Amino acid sequence: MQALTPHDIDEQIKAALLWFVPDCAKTAEMAALIAPLAQRIQYREGEAEALFWRARSLWALGQLDEGRKTLRRVEQIAQQEGLLPLLGRCHDLAGDLHFSQNHYLLALKSWIKCLTQATALHEISLYTQAYIGIGNVFFAQNYFNDALRFHEDALEFALILQDNTAISRCYLNIIADLVQLQQFETVIHVSQAAQSYVLDSQQKPWLADLLSYRGQAYFELNEYELANRTLLEAFQINTEVQYRWSQALNLLALGRLALARQAHHDAEHYLQQALSTILSFQSPNLLQQAHLLLAQLATAQSKPQDALYHYREHHIIVIEQAKQQASDRLIMNAERRMKAVEVKLELLRTRHENAELRQTRASDLALLETLSQQAQRDALTGVLNRRALNLHLNNEVSAAHANNTPLAILMIDLDHFKKINDQYSHQMGDKVLQKAAAIMQDSVRNNDIVARYGGEEFTVLLPQSGLKSAMAVASRIRSRIEAENWALLNPQLKCTCSIGLALLELSDTGDSMVGTADKALYLAKKNGRNRIEIGSNAQ
Structure with missing residues (x-):
């Protein structure tokens, strides 16, 4: 042998x-x-x-x-x-295990460890997992807007990898957030956009979840026939797989729909089956939903004893959940809510800076600061992303107006970038973007701000800079990009950039400055590219 x-x-x-x-x-x-x-x-x-x-x-x-x-x-x-990558995956799975038992603080700490591992290894896949998990903690604490932001950030990382499985998972979490935010028309549109990714991932349980969410949205929009058809399609898939969580969600949705249509026999069938499924894996959140729906059904059927039993069970679970959440929220800053992720994440801070928080290890706070910084960065180039730029731009405009100091902005576009992607591959295009961003970062002062605006377009914000100094920075960036030895990436490769410049005027907002610089950028490209044009307010 x-x-x-x-x-x-x-x-x-x-x-x-x-x-x-x-x-x-x-x-x-x-x-x-x-x-x-x-x-x-x-x-x-x-x-x-x-x-x-x-x-x-x-x-x-x-x-x-x-x-x-x-x-x-x-x-x-x-x-x-x-085995460090495997250890990062372990932290992610530990988060899932804790989360499944409503141990949200332990889950959060596991996903922060996962994020730290991702940072050390530059593992984008781990970033995706960590952001999904942390978003789920926000979701469990009913901070659905914050959950949506984290899940959208996770999607950005997943799209970089072009991993259909990761993209599908992100979309499903985003759709769940939108359901809770009652944006039901958006749920339908996003679920339709996500369906091709879910199908390509070949994850049948996820397709069932997607259809369940869409069916729920149809239900909330009073499109009962579409809801019934979609939910039954999801249910058919769920009979082929054994993900009990997905089965329970689907059965609850079918029961709710049958109850609304006064199909009491069908409602009882679905809800009792849902209750049995949920009891097999003990999810308090789903269990209280099942008891509430069964109580409503018993009331509609004039069965007061059954209604009383299920209402009592529902309230017992709700009270226990409230106690658990109250304990967790002391640490998770429930009273003040979370500030925008792009500014600073404060998951371990309370209004009164209580004794428990003061004993939190400095390393934990450092991890949270890392998380906040990562949320502001463009994953590909490492410069600030557009959200972070908007925050800095508004702050700098306000400060410049208040202190009567100059402020300049550059809009920079890499010339013929589509041809680079088409001729040399998208991977080569990514390398060009990374190198160009590094050149821009090396060409500015420490207090200047470089951000990726979108695609091949970048923005440089220059506080306390008038026309002369702004032109010097713009010229330095343009000449360095043109002079860069791009042949190191490919012997035939060349790259230049066009730049639009705008100065702050008394009536300007951040948006109007960007608009002026963008018009100047358009003029630079129109006039032959690889040049700098000054916006009309700066002439």
Whole structure:
């Protein structure tokens, strides 16, 4: 009999993963058999990988305690062997496990660890996972706008990777946020835009979730026929897979729709099935929804004893959740709400700076500061993103008006950038963007602000700069980009830029300054490119 090799173990793990979506119980079973085989040949990385997927499968099956126990073994091996990317994935899964049991603070700390690992390794996939998780903590605390911001940031990272699975997961979280924000028409449009990604990901449970959300939106818009058709399609998919969380959500939605249509027999069938499913994995949030709907159904059926029972069960869970959330919110700054993520994240601060917070380790605060900074950065180039630019721009305009100091802005566009993408590949285009951003950053003062405005367009904000100094910076950027040895990237590659410049006037806002600079940029491109034009208010 031929001896096992690490390659054999890797192939067995791949075979186990093929079952993860259609039957994660089988993945868990196969992984449990693979891990000791890897251990026998001292292939510790393979052992850890097999155990990781067993832990993830157990989480999907709702076997949370066993999943956590298995994950601790994975973390131990990853730390001993220095498997840092795997350790980051462990932090993400730990967040999922804690989150599934409503341990939101522990989940938050796990995802912050995941984010820290992502920062150290420059792993964009881990950024995506961490932002999704942290957004889910906001969601669980009913801060849906904050959740939406984090999930949108996660989507930005996922789109960089062009990973349909990650993109799909981000879209599903965004849609869930929009449902809670009652933006139901937007839910329908976004779900339609997301469907191609979900189909490409081949994640049937996610397609069921997508259809469930869309069906719920149709329901809220009183489109009952469309809601029924969409929810039944989701339900049909859910009969083929074994993700009980998705099944429970779908059954609750079908029960709610049947109740609204006064189809009491169907409502009872769906809601009792939902209750049974939820009890198998113990989600208090879903459980209180099921009891409330069953209480409403019993009332409609003139069954007062049943109604009383389900109302009582609903209120018991609500009270317990309120106690838990009150405890968590002391740490998560519920009273003041969260400031915009782009300014500063304050998840571990309270109004009164209580004793518990003062004992928080300095490293935890440093992690949160890292999180805040990452939320302001363009993932590809490392310069500020457009959201952060808008904050700085408004602040600088206000300060310049108040102090009667000059302010200049440059709008910079890389010439013929589409041709670079088309001729040399999008990967080469990304490298050009990164190099151009680095040149701009090296060409300005420490207090100047460089941001990616969008695509191949950048903005440079120059506080306390008049026309002469702003022109000097613009000329320096233009000449350095033109003189850069782009042949190091490709022998035929060349790159130049066009620049529009605007100065702050008394009547200007941030938007009007950008508008003036943008018109000047258009003129620079019209007049031949690789040049600087000054906006009319600066002439």
